[in-house]
Each structure stands twice: as structure tokens, then as C-alpha cells.
Amino acid sequence: MEAKCRRHDSRSHPGLGHQSSLHIAILIGLLNVALDVRAEPVLNESVCLHMSVSPALTPYIQELPRLPSIDISTGVQVTLGVYKVSRSVHPELPNTTFYCYGTSGETASCPGPNLEAKKDVTSYVRFENHLTDESHLFVVDPTLRQAKPPRGGIPLITHLHGAETEPKYDGHAEAWYTAAGDTGPAFVTRDREFLNQQPETLLWYHDHTLGYTRLNIVAGLLGLYFIRSAHEPPNLPSGEFEIPLVIQDKQFLPDGSINFPTKSFNLSVSSAPNWCPSYMGDVILVNGKAWPFLNVVRGLYRFRILNAASARTFRLMFSDSRVKIVQIGTDGGYVWTPVELADIYCPPAYRLDLLVDFSAIPVGSTIFLNNSYMESLATNNPTTARLVMKLNVVEGLPAQNVSIPTSLGPAPNLTEVISQAAYRQLTLSTQSEPYLREMLNLRVWSDPATEMPQLYSHEIWDIVNLNGLGSHIIHLHLVNFLLLEWQPVDVLKASRGLCSLSKPFGEPDSCFTEAPTPAESIGWKDTIAVTPLHSLKVLVPFFPRSGGSYNFDATAFPGYVWHCHKIDHEDHDMMRPLVIQPASSSLKRNRARIYKSRHGDISSSDPAGGADSASS
Numbered sequence: 301m302e303a304k305c306r307r308h309d310s311r312s313h314p315g316l317g318h319q320s321s322l323h324i325a326i327l328i329g330l331l332n333v334a335l336d337v338r339a340e341p342v343l344n345e346s347v348c349l350h351m352s353v354s355p356a357l358t359p360y361i362q363e364l365p366r367l368p369s370i371d372i373s374t375g376v377q378v379t380l381g382v383y384k385v386s387r388s389v390h391p392e393l394p395n396t397t398f399y400c401y402g403t404s405g406e407t408a409s410c411p412g413p414n415l416e417a418k419k420d421v422t423s424y425v426r427f428e429n430h431l432t433d434e435s436h437l438f439v440v441d442p443t444l445r446q447a448k449p450p451r452g453g454i455p456l457i458t459h460l461h462g463a464e465t466e467p468k469y470d471g472h473a474e475a476w477y478t479a480a481g482d483t484g485p486a487f488v489t490r491d492r493e494f495l496n497q498q499p500e501t502l503l504w505y506h507d508h509t510l511g512y513t514r515l516n517i518v519a520g521l522l523g524l525y526f527i528r529s530a531h532e533p534p535n536l537p538s539g540e541f542e543i544p545l546v547i548q549d550k551q552f553l554p555d556g557s558i559n560f561p562t563k564s565f566n567l568s569v570s571s572a573p574n575w576c577p578s579y580m581g582d583v584i585l586v587n588g589k590a591w592p593f594l595n596v597v598r599g600l601y602r603f604r605i606l607n608a609a610s611a612r613t614f615r616l617m618f619s620d621s622r623v624k625i626v627q628i629g630t631d632g633g634y635v636w637t638p639v640e641l642a643d644i645y646c647p648p649a650y651r652l653d654l655l656v657d658f659s660a661i662p663v664g665s666t667i668f669l670n671n672s673y674m675e676s677l678a679t680n681n682p683t684t685a686r687l688v689m690k691l692n693v694v695e696g697l698p699a700q701n702v703s704i705p706t707s708l709g710p711a712p713n714l715t716e717v718i719s720q721a722a723y724r725q726l727t728l729s730t731q732s733e734p735y736l737r738e739m740l741n742l743r744v745w746s747d748p749a750t751e752m753p754q755l756y757s758h759e760i761w762d763i764v765n766l767n768g769l770g771s772h773i774i775h776l777h778l779v780n781f782l783l784l785e786w787q788p789v790d791v792l793k794a795s796r797g798l799c800s801l802s803k804p805f806g807e808p809d810s811c812f813t814e815a816p817t818p819a820e821s822i823g824w825k826d827t828i829a830v831t832p833l834h835s836l837k838v839l840v841p842f843f844p845r846s847g848g849s850y851n852f853d854a855t856a857f858p859g860y861v862w863h864c865h866k867i868d869h870e871d872h873d874m875m876r877p878l879v880i881q882p883a884s885s886s887l888k889r890n891r892a893r894i895y896k897s898r899h900g901d902i903s904s905s906d907p908a909g910g911a912d913s914a915s916s
């Protein structure tokens with residue numbers, strides 16, 4: 301099992317741990333930013349990539365909190381407001397000012413309350429903006445493409461990440477609104493209706509305002525959203541044995557405030573006052589507390605993990621190898637076959653549904669959950685970012701009648717849809733002239749839409765990371781996708797135009813340096829890390845996960861977006877429209893043929909046996 305697991309891991313996550321010294325040399329050549337940054341004097345404690353270290357805090361002295369929870373399956377509208385509040389992240393640090401979601405200023409929490417939805421039961425949620433301050437908690441970079449409320453104030457719009465939802469309820473980046481009532485050009489309503497017709501899983505809600513997303517999420521605007529049903533796999537730990545873990549990194553000033561860059565890393569560029577390519581902090585928060593501890597008994601737990609960091613990837617490991625970890629779910633729901641993991645690879649915005657077994661650990665033991673992921677800039681790897689949580693194994697009754705499932709449904713057979721899929725190649729790159737910014741396919745947000753797939757079509761997106769350093773984290777709204785294969789790219793040649801990305805490996809002038817490696821996808825994803833020096837091919841069905849039809853108009857205003865989920869990148873300028881076009885009549889027939897005759901293919905990860913595929 302372990303051998304299989306490791307093989308799975310390295311095949312699914314290309315580029316990790318494979319960097320040769322030649323690659324490193326190329327990387328340094330490509331990323332002169334890294335060198336120049338170190339040469340610049342530290343002029344201000346909030347200069348990007350030079351932020352002063354956070355005050356020393358004793359780890360593991362506060363218990364992991366349970367997040368508050370709200371049932372949104374009652375048919376009654378729930379109102380979540382955004383409030384400016386003071387909250388403690390650690391007893392040794394003065395309180396921190398946050399923007400948090402809650403039903404009132406008193407109850408608002410960071411992360412916000414867990415929203416509990418039921419599959420096929422519509423949830424009615426109203427999101428209100430109660431931020432009446434003139435200016436943001438952080439310095440706003442006025443040079444970015446961004447929300448510009450005419451009367452000032454703080455623009456907000458909440459997106460439900462991973463949801464199959466109507467465009468007007470999706471939380472489009474230009475659908476923002478302020479407390480004073482100014483609205484962005486894509487605004488339709490504050491009142492959302494979430495149909496919850498996709499498979500059971502963990503989604504998350506977070507702010508998505510154009511040019512403000514990185515500020516609003518670091519300020520605290522995120523929370524978990526569960527879709528559950530009565531048809532989930534039996535015998536999974538629940539109640540006190542199901543533990544959501546929202547992991548984030550932040551940097552703090554001695555007065556307790558969040559240290560967010562106030563000046564650009566390039567002090568000679570006045571056109572980019574404080575935008576910073578990848579905010580990373582030296583304090584690790586779990587459920588809003590710095591380095592908490594958790595008491596567990598000798599038994600099976602279900603951990604629902606979200607990496608809500610701006611840019612930091614985590615690779616989590618328990619310090620005791622007798623702890624068994626089995627992954628049963630990913631972004632889009634249950635995997636088809638549970639996979640035993642040696643460690644937990646978790647880039648930003650990923651969700652992992654894990655069964656964690658402490659049965660083999662004696663009472664009285666202490667286990668650390670540490671992070672071993674090395675970010676490409678040395679300054680992003682302080683020793684404090686390697687600590688996450690401590691677990692104490694204590695006396696107590698374990699969860700009853702629980703077990704680790706061996707299978708959760710057949711893997712989809714995609715042979716036929718792959719052969720019919722349209723193909724698109726998209727590049728991810730950093731542009732340094734006239735100023736540093738991140739680009740999708742060399743375009744910026746305001747360029748006319750180019751990703752306009754037809755409803756009920758399949759596409760293969762070949763996503764090429766032309767950056768020498770650092771992953772880009774690609775997220776598509778509305779749909780889920782599957783990783784098909786990955787392939788190394790000669791990025792140095794490709795970025796100088798000395799080879800062709802349209803020629804396959806083996807042909808003269810091809811930028812690909814090896815044949816593609818097939819991926820062993822274990823389940824549906826809505827977010828994927830495209831590691832440096834690689835291209836990934838993902839299969840994207842522009843279908844609901846049921847394989848049937850959307851019960852809303854996915855082609856309607858204001859459409860969707862796709863973007864990098866390193867949220868600094870998303871804000872400048874790594875986000876593009878995703879505009880769904882009406883289906884041609886041939887695609888409508890095609891869809892019926894594929895899904896009627898191949899019942900369950902696309903919906904087969906639904907452990908309830910495809911209850912929702914009946915609609916086709």
C-alpha cells in the first residue's frame with residue numbers, strides 16, 4: 301500500500317523533489333527578482349518579501365477551536381454580514397483586527413461559520429457588507445485593475461469556491477458592493493440561492509473582489525461550506541470525530557496587527573506601490589489560532605482540510621509514522637478508491653477529506669503535525685512555518701462503528717469523451733516589463749474573453765507553467781476537472797521563443813523534454829497546482845457533475861472566471877473571464893448519447909450510486 305501510495309504521489313504531483321542543480325541555475329537566471337530583492341536594503345518592516353519577523357509566540361498552548369456552524373438547509377434565508385472585529389490568535393499577542401463573517405459583530409469569526417447545506421436542498425444566503433471604514437485595513441495598491449467604488453469604502457463580493465451555481469450567484473469579481481450601496485458592473489444581488497445539486501463535498505466561501513481579493517482574504521474573509529446527504533458512505537467518523545482544519549499563514553506586528561506589505565519589493569517602481577507577488581507569513585494558524593493543540597483518543601477521525609493560505613503550499617506529516625492517513629475525498633467529493641498517504645500535499649485552495657487513525661498510538665503520546673514543503677524563495681521558509689499543530693493522545697472512547705472504506709465507486713471511463721474533447725493550450729507566465737505582473741496566456745483581466753467553451757462540450761486544457769520558480773494554482777469556476785497527464789517543458793527556451801509548444805515531444809523544436817506521464821487521478825478537482833517547468837493536461841467537462849443538464853442558465857450574465865489561486869497573482873492580473881456559450885444542437889445530442897448510454901461515467905464518484913444522474 302505504501303509503495304503504491306508513493307508512486308501515486310510522485311506521478312500526480314510533478315516536479316516536486318525533482319529539481320536538479322541545472323534546473324536551479326536556470327531558475328535563478330529566470331528569476332532575477334529573487335537576487336535583486338536580497339540586494340535591496342530593508343527600508344520598511346512591511347516591504348514585500350522583507351517583512352520583519354513576527355513576535356515569538358509559544359506554540360501549542362491553546363486548544364484547536366471548533367468553528368461555529370449554521371444550518372442553511374432549512375429553507376429560511378440566513379444572513380451573513382462582514383464585520384470589522386478584534387480577535388485573539390494567540391494569548392501572547394495583542395488582539396488582531398480582522399474582517400470576519402458572522403450573523404452579528406459579536407458572533408463574527410475568522411474563519412467564518414461553517415455553513416451546513418444538504419444535497420438537492422436549496423440554501424438561501426444573504427451576504428451583507430457592514431464595513432463602514434473609509435479605508436481598508438491594508439494599503440490598497442491603486443495601480444491595479446480593481447473595484448473603484450465612487451463613494452469610497454471597502455468593496456466586497458463573496459464567491460462559493462467549487463460550487464455549481466448560477467452566474468449571478470457565483471460571486472463574480474466585478475459583482476462587488478460597498479456598505480454605502482455602490483455596486484460593481486457585474487452586480488446582480490446580495491441574496492444567493494445555492495441549489496447544492498453537486499456531490500457531497502467541502503466547498504469554501506471567500507471574498508473575490510477585483511483587485512482586493514488578496515487583501516480581503518488575508519483580512520479574514522473565508523469560511524467552510526459543507527454539502528452533505530443521507531446517502532454518504534456508511535461508517536465514517538462524525539460529530540466530535542469529524543474535524544475541519546482551515547490552515548493559513550500570516551505575519552504579525554508586535555501590536556497584534558497583520559503585517560501586510562505597505563511597499564513594493566521593487567522600491568524603484570512607483571507604478572506598483574505595494575503589490576507583492578506571493579504573500580507568505582511566518583505564523584501558522586489553524587481555525588484562526590496560532591499553532592494550536594488537539595486532544596485525540598486512540599481511534600479513527602475524519603479531518604476535513606482546507607489550505608486557505610494566499611500562496612503557501614503545505615506538505616503535512618505526522619511525526620509518528622504509526623498514524624495512518626487515508627484520503628477519501630478531494631475538492632469535488634469522494635475519491636473512487638481511498639488512497640493511503642505518506643504525507644498530505646496541500647497547495648492553496650485544495651480540500652482534502654482524510655481518515656486519520658490514531659489506534660496504534662499509546663495514550664500519553666505527543667504527535668506533531670509539521671510542514672515539510674520548501675517554497676522556492678529561501679526567505680519564505682522560516683522554521684516557524686514548519687510547525688502546524690500538536691496532537692496529544694488521551695484516554696477516551698473512540699468513535700463507534702467506524703471503518704475505512706475500500707471503494708467508493710467506479711472510476712469514470714473517459715476514453716470516449718477524451719477522444720471527442722476540444723483542445724486548448726494556455727500559458728502561465730510572469731511579465732517583468734513594463735512592470736512585474738502574472739499573466740494567463742499573455743492576457744490581462746480586461747482583455748476580451750478568449751475561454752468561451754460550449755455548454756455540454758468537453759475540453760482538454762493543456763496548461764503550461766512558463767515560470768522557472770513557483771507553482772501557479774489554477775481554479776475554474778462552475779466546473780470540476782480531472783488531471784490526465786503532465787510533462788516537463790524547456791522553460792528557458794520556451795520563454796525566449798526558441799522552441800515550439802505546439803509540437804509534441806520528439807519532433808524537432810518541441811519545447812517538451814520528455815513524453816507525457818499519465819496521471820493517476822483519484823477524484824474530481826476544481827483547483828490544481830501547475831508546478832514550475834511543467835505542463836498539465838486536464839479534462840474539463842462543461843457539464844454538471846450529475847451528467848444531466850444545469851437547472852439554471854450557465855450562459856447568463858455575468859458569466860464565470862478562471863484564475864490563479866495564489867491570490868496575489870489573481871489580483872494582478874492572473875484572472876480571465878470564463879464565458880459559457882450555448883450548446884450547439886449536435887452537442888446536445890452528443891451529451892444525451894454519452895450520458896444515457898454510459899450511465900454513471902461522469903457521475904460515478906457519487907457514492908450514493910448516482911442518485912443525481914436520474915435527471916439525464
Ligand SMILES: *[C@@H]1O[C@H](CO)[C@@H](O)[C@H](O)[C@H]1NC(C)=O
Pocket residue numbers: 332333336337566567568569732734736
Ligand atoms: C525595478 O524596477 C526598475 C524600473 O522599472 C527595473 O529596471 C528593475 O529591473 C526592477 N527590479 C526588479 C527586481 O524587478
Ligand SMILES: *[C@@H]1O[C@H](CO)[C@@H](O)[C@H](O)[C@H]1NC(C)=O
Pocket residue numbers: 343344345346562563
Ligand atoms: C512603513 O511604511 C508604512 C507605509 O508607508 C508606514 O505607515 C510605516 O510607518 C512604515 N514603518 C516604518 C517602521 O518605517
Ligand SMILES: *[C@@H]1O[C@H](CO)[C@@H](O)[C@H](O)[C@H]1NC(C)=O
Pocket residue numbers: 386387388389395
Ligand atoms: C480579543 O479577542 C477576543 C476573541 O478572540 C474577544 O473575545 C475579546 O473581546 C477581544 N478583546 C478586545 C479588547 O477587543
Ligand SMILES: *[C@@H]1O[C@H](CO)[C@@H](O)[C@H](O)[C@H]1NC(C)=O
Pocket residue numbers: 619668669670686687
Ligand atoms: C516537528 O515539530 C516538532 C515540534 O515543533 C519538532 O520538535 C520536530 O523536530 C519536528 N519534526 C520534523 C521532522 O520537522
Ligand SMILES: *[C@@H]1O[C@H](CO)[C@@H](O)[C@H](O)[C@H]1NC(C)=O
Pocket residue numbers: 534535701
Ligand atoms: C454499524 O454500521 C452498519 C452499517 O452502516 C450498520 O448496519 C450497523 O447496524 C451498525 N452497528 C451499530 C452497532 O451501530
Ligand SMILES: *[C@@H]1O[C@H](CO)[C@@H](O)[C@H](O)[C@H]1NC(C)=O
Pocket residue numbers: 713714715716
Ligand atoms: C472504456 O470505454 C471504451 C470505449 O468507450 C472501451 O473500449 C473500453 O473497454 C472501456 N474501458 C474499460 C476499462 O471499461
Ligand SMILES: [Cu+2]
Pocket residue numbers: 738771772773864865866869870874
Ligand atoms: Cu499564479
